[in-house]
Amino acid sequence: MSDSECPTDRVCGDEGVCVAPDDEPDAGDVDNNDPDAGDVDNNDPDGGSDTLCPAPTITPAGAQNDSSSASALPGSTIRLDGRRDDDAVVTYQWRFVDFPYSETIAELEPKLVAHANGTADFKAEALGLYTVELEVKDANGASVCPPTTAQVLVETDDQIYVELVWETPGQTDKDASGPDLELHYKHPNGTWAQWDPPLDIFWYVPTADWGIPGDSSDDPVMRRFIDHGPGPEAIAHKKADPLVYSVGVYSYDDKDFGPSFATVRVYLDGELADEVPNIEMPETNHFYEVLTIDAGQQTTEYLDNHYEDFLEM
Ligand SMILES: [Ca+2]
Ligand SMILES: [Ca+2]
Known part of the structure; x- marks a missing residue:
């Protein structure tokens, strides 16, 4: 597709979609309309907010899960996956927003090991709810998606x-x-x-x-x-x-x-x-x-x- 195939007031955007000229990429604009940046009100006709800004999946090791919530046994290694479907150059920043005893014993925050490919893992030892937030940033450090979270409830059925x-x-x-x-x-x-x-x-x-x-x-x-x-x-x-x-x-x-x-x-x-x-x-x-x-x-x-x-x- 080229500009000539678009209506007169539109140009061909980076993704081969006709967009308003103002929607063309604008470096450093956090609240931008850059289709590459995967913002939620983007112009991706395929509903790109899902593929470009997916909620991370959270999965106990050895299990299958494709959603952003799960349950696990204590001692489980928990795998987070925030990988995107496009090849935009982004970094993935993870942080705990909640974990068991977070209000009283900050030292119990699990060590979260983040990998460059958009996955991360941690070990969930204490019973309770763990909530992890993911922020995806572009090369300029600007957020390209609203922060998303994933949760795992660590529980047991022991008497x-x-x-x-x-x-x-x-x-x-x-x-x-x-x-x-x-x-x-x-x-x-x-x-x-x-x-x-x-x-x-x-x-x-x-x-x-x-x-x-x-x-x-x-x-x-x-x-x-x-x-x-x-x-x-x-x-x-x-x-x-x-x-x-x-x-x-x-x-x-x-x-x-x-x-x-x-x-x-x-x-x-x-x-x-x-x-x-x-x-x-x-x-x-x-x-x-x-x-x-x-x-x-x-x-x-x-x-x-x-x-x-x-x-x-
Ligand atoms: Ca001891
Ligand atoms: Ca016995």
């Missing part, structure tokens, strides 16, 4: 799921290896931190054969543990006998950073059932009995017991 996160105000160097807290989950017949019989689940006893012997579907599992903040550590009990289990937090090593402040969340059948925020863990060897979980009643009850010099490990 009991306990999550521990923590922050340490005295740790000013956020890159340093911060204090090490431990999540504990104890059978009613167990003793804290004893591993024989294995009735307290923590990093040293990450799983045990509870319930029906030889049947692993009713065993508790330490899903994640980590030797520094901010966590999360998590224990999953997919199918629990109708007993009363206890949750504890131990300060294994404060690493001379002073008190840490822990939050414990309890999910029952996938729903947030209880949260104990802002638990002060003053120093190494401090133990806190947080609460009990009645798996028969599906209820929780606070213990709120602090112990100094509790364990000699």
Whole structure:
């Protein structure tokens, strides 16, 4: 197509579409009508706002998804894809607008690894909603599309799921290896931190054969543990006998950073059932009995017991 094929008041635009002369590309104009820039009220007869400014897709690793929302299990690697169908030279800028505990523990923002081709990935450890925003910019740094978002809800259907996160105000160097807290989950017949019989689940006893012997579907599992903040550590009990289990937090090593402040969340059948925020863990060897979980009643009850010099490990 050429200008002569267009009506008298139109010219042939870059995409072979007749456009008003004013709509010709205008470098640096953010709110532009540049058909190459893929703006939403563009002149692309194919409805180019969809192909040039697509919402990113969000997909747990190993799954299939072509939409901008998904659900995933904790610990999943999440792949974002904002690639465009055209060959315009653009850069892709991603940022989290929301993630679990974002209002209280900023350090829990996952590391988002962006690739030049318009994909990105991150690991979603904590349960909850993650929202990522994508901005596509041209060579001049101008936005070529309105920001778009993608969301993934990290959830589980375990009967009991306990999550521990923590922050340490005295740790000013956020890159340093911060204090090490431990999540504990104890059978009613167990003793804290004893591993024989294995009735307290923590990093040293990450799983045990509870319930029906030889049947692993009713065993508790330490899903994640980590030797520094901010966590999360998590224990999953997919199918629990109708007993009363206890949750504890131990300060294994404060690493001379002073008190840490822990939050414990309890999910029952996938729903947030209880949260104990802002638990002060003053120093190494401090133990806190947080609460009990009645798996028969599906209820929780606070213990709120602090112990100094509790364990000699
Ligand atoms: Ca730990
Ligand atoms: Ca078992």
